[in-house]
Amino acid sequence: MTRRPGFLVYGLLVAFVLGSAFPIYWSFLVPSHGNDILTDKVPPLLPGGNFFSNAQQVLDTIPFWHALLNSVIVSGSVALSVVIFSTLAGFAFAKLAFRGSNVLFVLVVLTMAVPTQLGIIPLYMAMADFGWAGHLQAVIVPNLVSAFGVFWMRQYLADAVPSELIEAARSDGCSMIRVFWHVAVPAARPAAAMLGLFTFMQSWNDFLWPLIALDQNNPTIQLALEQLQAGYYVNYALVLAGTTLATIPIFLLFVAVGRQLVAGIMQGAVKG
């Protein structure tokens, strides 16, 4: 294990990473030139200078900034809510003794496997009844909690918070909620950040439910992209400029926290 691997390993990995990155690069390459490179026998591999004019056209065609703001609001509130409720429940399951805790936790694990996406029809009917259809709360409220989140925080807090610390705080007269706030929350921070990040990205990519619950006037970024594509003649230079624009914010996030994302996936694998 201490020997450096040979060229074959590096070669295969580099090929895999290039294959992973290529479609995203392509979606930048096309609008940076124009539709004519789609008919080229050998397309150029370096970007041209037309990206900004195509991007400007995207901004003129769809309510891009409005959609981006909507996505930030939706994903941000969903992530925040999932983190808060998961940390609370995770703390109770990990550290507090109460009757029925085992049964309840098994229920949490079981609900992780339930495809809640299949409940969209009654959800749609309810949203229509409440008059929420077309408003952001219609996509926020159904995602306020996550069974995976509770599971994740419980696994983390079980090791991260020493039980003695809780007992000590209790015997000092701390109420339970103060124990939670001063002992559990600081310890939970790394796992909570990870959970927030994953939830944010998941919510950012959500498509089926927003498509049902929202309309064209008030879209998320995914719906706006779909709008851009809809039509018999697809102007790829325009549409791919849109996908690139929409990818930039999430890509910047990835550059900033990609390391933690990798660690989070690997950590979840060992524990889950």
Place this chain on the structure above:
Amino acid sequence: MTRLPARRPEATAPVAGRPDRWAKLDLKVSPYVYVAPFFVVFAVVGLFPLLYTGYVSLFDWRLGDDTAKFLGAGNYGELLADPQFWNALLNTVSIFLLSSVPQVVVAVAVAALLNTNLRLRTGFRMGVLVPYVASLVAVGIIFGNLFGVNYGLVNSLLEFVGIGRIDWQADRLASHIAIATMVNWRWTGYNALIVLAAMQAIPPEMNEAAMIDGAGPWRRFTSITLPMLRPTIIFVVITSTIGGLQIFTEPKLFSAMPGSDTGGSTGQFQTVTLYLYQSAFDNQRLGYASAIAWVLFLVIVIAAVGNYFITRRLAR
């Protein structure tokens, strides 16, 4: 309470017994208060809709119509005799198999490559995760372009190497392969990281002992690594089953007529969830769509359980 007896007497000295009773109540009730939000919200937005779907499926319930007619099992009877449903189910299973099997195999291979003493280790790990960050809708649009019939890059390459153009849209199997490619592209690296984590949890002594016994790298991989990865592979397969059988965004965006829900001109790549969406929101038949949802739910449960047993046997 006995560990730190007289450290802060002013805090523990009860005022007429009341703070003590309060502390007991606090201890007893708090856990339930902390877990309640999850269960309440889940019951309202997760469990109830799923169950109510079953109720709606017993009616001829039209969009925007409050006078639903009770049908009993009528929708289910119609569904089982509906060729479009069976077509969609077959497409879903086909796309699922084309995506999950190669995905797990390649993910294990990539994980094995990553599980070496690499330079730029974090760089490579982030590199394989890039597709996971791309948004699903963007991926659908990009691959729709790459797999374009006339101007797609994939067909240009195929023509260049002498295979000739393939109609990725019209041909049934070809369209499944194209859609499965999107899924594979997006998830293989992610799953490779999960498998990598499991590989690193294998105690190095096991490999060292096998090496002393004269086992080569391939033998060590099949006799030690693969069996030790079994729980992780089961986890990956089951999560990809639950997600894969509900596939919607990729086939919806792959259509040559963007915005349509038919999954191609003859439904050659319409999946069950796409058919569900079409039934509910294009045909406005909420009851029928609910029946589709429940049957799909059953299919997912059966497939997940079946997968569990198959993977357990295969990865022994």
